[in-house]
Amino acid sequence: MVKNTKPNEPIVTHIFTADPSAHVFEGKLYIYPSHDLEHDEPSNDNGDQYKMEDYHVLSMEDMEGPIVDHGEVLHIKDVPWASKQMWAPDAAYKNGKYYFYFPARDKEGIFRIGVATGNSPAGPFTPEENYIPGSFSIDPAVFVDEDDSAFMYFGGLWGGQLEKWQTGSFKSEVTEGPAPTEPALGPIFAELNDDMLTFKSEPKEISIVDENGNPILAGDEDRRYFEGPWVHKYNGLYYLSYSTGTTHKIVYAVSENPQGPFVFKGTILKPVIGWTTHHSIVQFKNKWYLFYHDCSLSNGINHKRSVKFTELKYNEDGTIQTIDPYGDK
Secondary structure (H helix, E strand, O other), rough: OOOOOOOOOOOOOOOOOEEEEEEEOOOOEEEEEEEEOOOOOEEEEOOOOOOOOEEEEEOOOOOOOEEEEEEEEEHHHHOOOEEOOOOOOOEEEEEEEEEEEEEEEOOOOEEEEEEEOOOOOOOOOOOOOOOOOOOOOOOOOEEOOOOOOOOEEEOOOOHHHHHHHHOOOOOOOOOOOOOOEEEEOOEEEEOOOOOOOEEEEOOOEEEOOOOOEEOOOOOOOOOOEEEEEEEEEEEEEEEEEEHHHHHOOOOEEEEEEOOEEEEEEEEEOOOOOOOOOOOEEEEHHHEEEEEEEEEEHHOOOOOOOOOEEEOEEOOOOOOOOEEOOOOOO
């Protein structure tokens, strides 16, 4: 056990953690973060400063109690196809098993998404020999619906290589996305087969539109998709939330269909200390919570981040109240 937790404070301080995916399994809240390594190399737009090579699992029995660090549950040396950069992960439960999803670069430097399995939400997890066929880019988030169908959302710009897949195949020389006046690149959607190890069909791009049905444009950096998709369900609607990247916000859009199109609604989280922002949303013991990270523990060093949480509240019309992470200080 590590410490007692408080809203908007790092939930652990003995390691640097980021990109938290929170789920309720077996009556407890489990957090699946990435693990930032300590080094002093400079940052760049390609994300080379994020050198993560293993994963820990954290858990808590209530929001006021201590955090348990279950230790290392997967290391890159155990993943045959991966070469480096194990970034933001996620986990899911189905078929009596726990599935752990993670991105990493393959031997050619292309980001792919792998999956590992385990019998406990706390790990350890045993990776498959190869990445998920047809997978690419970063930030997998898996949503299991009430009917047990499972969907993966993924994709990230810049270091996440999403621009390089605009033609449907990887083009290493491509560095630019759509023009500012063209529709922005959206996150990628793929339904998972019942085995939770493969895609049921070809991944496809999700459309995010404004209230009039017009696509969000690439130049609209306050609303356009950048990385870190997350889907949760509230009152029968699907909420897609994500990072805007350059404007450092977590925003959201809503749909009646898990495949979209999603209608943009507003901002969930204002900018935090540090460049990246990445989150998850979970219901636990009749309240909703936002898990996120910032760089306050490292005084703003972008690759030394810390996971935090705060309560998330809805308005009567289903919109989400905007959170200022430092509003109470």
